[in-house]
Amino acid sequence: MTMLPGRLRRQGQRGVAIITALLLTTLAVTIVASLFWQQQVQVRSMENQRLHLQTEWIVRGALDWAGLILHQDGLDNQRYTAASGVWATPLAETRLDDYIERERVDGEKYDATLSGQITDAQSRYNLTNLATGKVVAPAQLQVFQRLLDNLHIDSSLASKVADEVARSQQASAVPPASGDPNVPQGGVAGAPAPNATGTAVTSTGADGAEPMAMLRVEDLLAVAGFTQQAIEQLRDFVIVLPEATPVNVNTAPAELLAALVPDASVSDATTLVNNRQRVYYRQASDFTTAIQGKVPLVAVDVRTNYFLVFSRVRLDRAALDTQALIYRNPIGMQTNLVWIREN
Numbered sequence: 001m002t003m004l005p006g007r008l009r010r011q012g013q014r015g016v017a018i019i020t021a022l023l024l025t026t027l028a029v030t031i032v033a034s035l036f037w038q039q040q041v042q043v044r045s046m047e048n049q050r051l052h053l054q055t056e057w058i059v060r061g062a063l064d065w066a067g068l069i070l071h072q073d074g075l076d077n078q079r080y081t082a083a084s085g086v087w088a089t090p091l092a093e094t095r096l097d098d099y100i101e102r103e104r105v106d107g108e109k110y111d112a113t114l115s116g117q118i119t120d121a122q123s124r125y126n127l128t129n130l131a132t133g134k135v136v137a138p139a140q141l142q143v144f145q146r147l148l149d150n151l152h153i154d155s156s157l158a159s160k161v162a163d164e165v166a167r168s169q170q171a172s173a174v175p176p177a178s179g180d181p182n183v184p185q186g187g188v189a190g191a192p193a194p195n196a197t198g199t200a201v202t203s204t205g206a207d208g209a210e211p212m213a214m215l216r217v218e219d220l221l222a223v224a225g226f227t228q229q230a231i232e233q234l235r236d237f238v239i240v241l242p243e244a245t246p247v248n249v250n251t252a253p254a255e256l257l258a259a260l261v262p263d264a265s266v267s268d269a270t271t272l273v274n275n276r277q278r279v280y281y282r283q284a285s286d287f288t289t290a291i292q293g294k295v296p297l298v299a300v301d302v303r304t305n306y307f308l309v310f311s312r313v314r315l316d317r318a319a320l321d322t323q324a325l326i327y328r329n330p331i332g333m334q335t336n337l338v339w340i341r342e343n
Contacts, residue, residue, distance in 0.1 A: 051318035066309045067335035074333030081304040082250040082280040090117040116311035122304045123251035124239040131166035146259035168213040246301040249287045260296045
């Protein structure tokens, strides 16, 4: 009986040792598992970075390819730009599996595709046209009002947009040159009326802050009265380009053509679009003949210098949708990337 306490004490010590060993083993397993997890996360992060870089390089290659197509089209059709050109043919989803370097596991399915399309940026109304040197162009304002009407959007918003564009511009004392899209096609070149009230637009807004220049259609949300629904309605009809540009009547939609021609309805413009599919306008006077001698509200053109390139790359689990603006110089037809945006 005198030995029992010692035996219990030794058994208790063994129990503590076993529990301690189990705890240490659990801790070691947890640390090792954590290290493996961190390593897996790092490996996956490196793979994601590699996939992202590969998709960016694919997009760059696609833009170079688009530039070559636009360059050759400009050389082949120097007088006019029409949707019959090769550039207007969309690129269907094309597999790139055989062109991407990557170690593959046996039986692994690896998807790499590219699709895209080039569109005429000057087939849309350029919001930059609304003002020149902080001066609103009344003729351009009228065209934009008519476009909003054709799209069933409140036309009173047009003057607010024009004032916003004028405020964000640099003042200029130089009148627009002949052929400027702010000048009516049948009119004489000269400085347009400052705005509806006959005065130049101030450079600050109602809150006294200097407005930011518009860069994209979504910036219209900063104008009071515009909603996201209105932006979606306008997305395929307006654009913001780095400079004032005339509308290309060979590619413009019916709603915009109707806004350009006095007293023209969307139905009348739809007839023009249907006829245009057979014979494109090779010079601006051809368009004047098609509208029975009427004078467009602003200068129009049949050639384009700015193009939008949409591309979509799918690479394994990575995906990249981009939109880019390409400028084609009418002299030499060389192309330059203006900007690229990831969606």
